[in-house]
Amino acid sequence: MQKSTVQLSQYQAAYLDFGTESGTQESPVLLFLHGFLGESSLWRSLMTRLAERYRCIALDLLGFGGSSKPKLKYTIWHQTAFLSEFIAALGLTNVALIGHSYGGWTSAAFAIEQADVNPSVLSQLILIAPAGIRDDSFVGRYNYMRPILWETPVVDWVLTGIKPIAQVTGQQKTYEQVAMARREFGKQPVAKSFIVDRLRPEDAIDTVEKDIHKINRPALVIAGAQDTTIPLWHCETYGQGIPGAKFEVLPEADHDLTQTECDLIATLINQFLQSWDGKRRPDQ
Numbered sequence: 001m002q003k004s005t006v007q008l009s010q011y012q013a014a015y016l017d018f019g020t021e022s023g024t025q026e027s028p029v030l031l032f033l034h035g036f037l038g039e040s041s042l043w044r045s046l047m048t049r050l051a052e053r054y055r056c057i058a059l060d061l062l063g064f065g066g067s068s069k070p071k072l073k074y075t076i077w078h079q080t081a082f083l084s085e086f087i088a089a090l091g092l093t094n095v096a097l098i099g100h101s102y103g104g105w106t107s108a109a110f111a112i113e114q115a116d117v118n119p120s121v122l123s124q125l126i127l128i129a130p131a132g133i134r135d136d137s138f139v140g141r142y143n144y145m146r147p148i149l150w151e152t153p154v155v156d157w158v159l160t161g162i163k164p165i166a167q168v169t170g171q172q173k174t175y176e177q178v179a180m181a182r183r184e185f186g187k188q189p190v191a192k193s194f195i196v197d198r199l200r201p202e203d204a205i206d207t208v209e210k211d212i213h214k215i216n217r218p219a220l221v222i223a224g225a226q227d228t229t230i231p232l233w234h235c236e237t238y239g240q241g242i243p244g245a246k247f248e249v250l251p252e253a254d255h256d257l258t259q260t261e262c263d264l265i266a267t268l269i270n271q272f273l274q275s276w277d278g279k280r281r282p283d284q
Contacts, residue, residue: 008085014066016040016058019051028096028123032058033103039065049266063190074193076206079106096124100258104130115214125219133234134207212241219245220272224253
């Protein structure tokens, strides 16, 4: 399946779109937001399991996949503005947002913004191992990577120079990992911004833990008990902080649960959405 694109006010948005033609009160449009370093095609397996009942759209967030990749000091508000424009451009209503990790953070931030806005846009919220909770232990975790992100050809010259040394000393695998990281982070302006621009705890100006109580849409939070990327307590913060949220913990799941637990997650999503078929939302 080929991605489609739509031109927004400043940026281009790329997305996948398949399933039933339109959402109704009983059948919302499912809009999927991927995690950090991801893109929309990572949702294919889950979308396939849900497409018979729902229209499924997966968006490449700003700076990822086929969407525009501006050089910015990224905050989550860049993503919520991008998402809002995308929803308006496609004329979507009755949207159930499904976000994983960074996409879950974006989804929660958007739900906070929508709390007192047009209730016809966002109907439900499904957060899968969502990021976005302030955790000062994350600060400095990736400091060692900063040198490979320097925008200078010197880094490339050094890497070229040490390649034969790495081969001789048996460090070829480590060398390839470093070289790949430089290539990939060069293509990922959001990832680069998060490593370079968030040096101190006070730089985390856009986390949502203080505002998630404002979310007034039905919410499902799914966590992996074995997740070493997003600690379980982050998910518990969402589950306890969003009024009336349903909270599910998958005992054997790690951060890649959207791939490894696809069948179970599809079942949980179906059950959650069907429980709201024909019901009025809390804000109505």
